[in-house]
Amino acid sequence: MLRSPIKHCRHCGTLVVYRIPDDGDTRERAVCPACGTIHYENPLNVVGTIPVMDGKVLLCKRNIEPRRNKWTLPAGFLELGETAAEGAARETDEEAGAQIEMQGLYTIISVPRVGQVHLFYRARLLSTHLAPGPETVEARLFAEHEIPWEEIAFRTVSETLKLYFADSQAHANSPRAEPYPVRDFSLG
Amino acid sequence: MLRSPIKHCRHCGTLVVYRIPDDGDTRERAVCPACGTIHYENPLNVVGTIPVMDGKVLLCKRNIEPRRNKWTLPAGFLELGETAAEGAARETDEEAGAQIEMQGLYTIISVPRVGQVHLFYRARLLSTHLAPGPETVEARLFAEHEIPWEEIAFRTVSETLKLYFADSQAHANSPRAEPYPVRDFSLG
Ligand SMILES: [Zn+2]
Ligand SMILES: [Zn+2]
Structure with a gap:
């Protein structure tokens, strides 16, 4: 159950980019440049x-x-x-x-x-x-x-x-x- | 941070299907028909x-x-x-x-x-x-x-x-x- 890095948006399938979201977050997340979905990964x-x-x-x-x-x-x-x-x-x-x-x-x-x-x-x-x-x-x-x-x-x-x-x-x-x-x- | 359902494979972007994987699992997961990635969601x-x-x-x-x-x-x-x-x-x-x-x-x-x-x-x-x-x-x-x-x-x-x-x-x-x-x- 080891997870590979997120490459594609779960919502629309577009390639994600890793950056700090604009919502006040302080961590890099996989962000979808097409639909804006922010992908979180947690323990x-x-x-x-x-x-x-x-x-x-x-x-x-x-x-x-x-x-x-x-x-x-x-x-x-x-x-x-x-x-x-x-x-x-x-x-x-x-x-x-x-x-x-x-x-x-x-x-x-x-x-x-x-x-x-x-x-x-x-x-x-x-x-x-x-x-x-x-x-x-x-x-x-x-x-x-x-x-x-x-x-x-x-x-x-x-x-x-x-x-x-x-x-x-x-x-x-x-x-x-x-x-x-x-x-x-x-x-x- | 509510999550929308997984629609696309995180690895290759293909539309996923929801089914029980063939590995002995007992729950439906979002499975990629192209690359086989199984997507788990947990608390x-x-x-x-x-x-x-x-x-x-x-x-x-x-x-x-x-x-x-x-x-x-x-x-x-x-x-x-x-x-x-x-x-x-x-x-x-x-x-x-x-x-x-x-x-x-x-x-x-x-x-x-x-x-x-x-x-x-x-x-x-x-x-x-x-x-x-x-x-x-x-x-x-x-x-x-x-x-x-x-x-x-x-x-x-x-x-x-x-x-x-x-x-x-x-x-x-x-x-x-x-x-x-x-x-x-x-x-x-
Ligand atoms: Zn997207
Ligand atoms: Zn895939």
């Missing part, structure tokens, strides 16, 4: 879940590029018409066929280099019956010591997993009112 | 702040459509290359010229009807010197009882303000370890 949201059963986390081995054969939490692009939580649940169904109960939002990670914001929700995995979709080679549960850290597809996933296990451990050692506080940060 | 992030000084909140009277002359928290579309917090700080500077210190993420509100996710950060307003930009008629501070509730531009803003004042009051009555827990929800 995308990737939404996913951390499905957990008995302290083990569900990971999916990717069957698609990028990072084919690397492991990820179930996640994908938020679609029009969905809430962030709905998108995260849909991706979990599509990629793992997992039965889950959605819990709270956990990480919100800006990745400005690729123009994305990743949102992961905690989820309770309700059954070990999994039905991975075509985008997934294999889906299985991992205890913390089994996580293939060197084979994780995306840094947002490995950071989310590390935080999750650290919060679980901290809460087990010293119970907290909110074991899993929401964490908002960015990765360069 | 946009709106990022803003709740700038507070002495319990008063900074609001901006909009000088642009939609909702011209209604009041809003400083907010706008997240741009490529920014983190969510950076975008929220930029919008606060552009719309109010306000000096702030960014604090934590507070609300994350999905608005699937318009394909948006709104993120508001708490912020400490450091000076009463404001310098509203061209998108703002006027910027000023409001105590809770002064908020023009009937004149708020967007529901995400009024819901964020209501939650903020309720959390402030609850914390004043009975101090909490985390006075402003992150709130993720959706508005229909």
Whole structure:
């Protein structure tokens, strides 16, 4: 889903020019010299879940590029018409066929280099019956010591997993009112 | 920034057709019959702040459509290359010229009807010197009882303000370890 630069106007098909629009904008946009349409490009949201059963986390081995054969939490692009939580649940169904109960939002990670914001929700995995979709080679549960850290597809996933296990451990050692506080940060 | 439907391919200018791509996708996309480009459209992030000084909140009277002359928290579309917090700080500077210190993420509100996710950060307003930009008629501070509730531009803003004042009051009555827990929800 990497996007090529805009060359033609989405409205009339004319070749666009890149310039700062006359409406007070401060950034270059693809502007149509024929019909005046200004084309904006903005960051995308990737939404996913951390499905957990008995302290083990569900990971999916990717069957698609990028990072084919690397492991990820179930996640994908938020679609029009969905809430962030709905998108995260849909991706979990599509990629793992997992039965889950959605819990709270956990990480919100800006990745400005690729123009994305990743949102992961905690989820309770309700059954070990999994039905991975075509985008997934294999889906299985991992205890913390089994996580293939060197084979994780995306840094947002490995950071989310590390935080999750650290919060679980901290809460087990010293119970907290909110074991899993929401964490908002960015990765360069 | 409302978007018209995609009519022409961004890559080659050919008229697109709307159909489900052959790659396992489940949604109709604008597909180019000439070069095969698949055009995705996804929700946009709106990022803003709740700038507070002495319990008063900074609001901006909009000088642009939609909702011209209604009041809003400083907010706008997240741009490529920014983190969510950076975008929220930029919008606060552009719309109010306000000096702030960014604090934590507070609300994350999905608005699937318009394909948006709104993120508001708490912020400490450091000076009463404001310098509203061209998108703002006027910027000023409001105590809770002064908020023009009937004149708020967007529901995400009024819901964020209501939650903020309720959390402030609850914390004043009975101090909490985390006075402003992150709130993720959706508005229909
Ligand atoms: Zn045009
Ligand atoms: Zn084309």
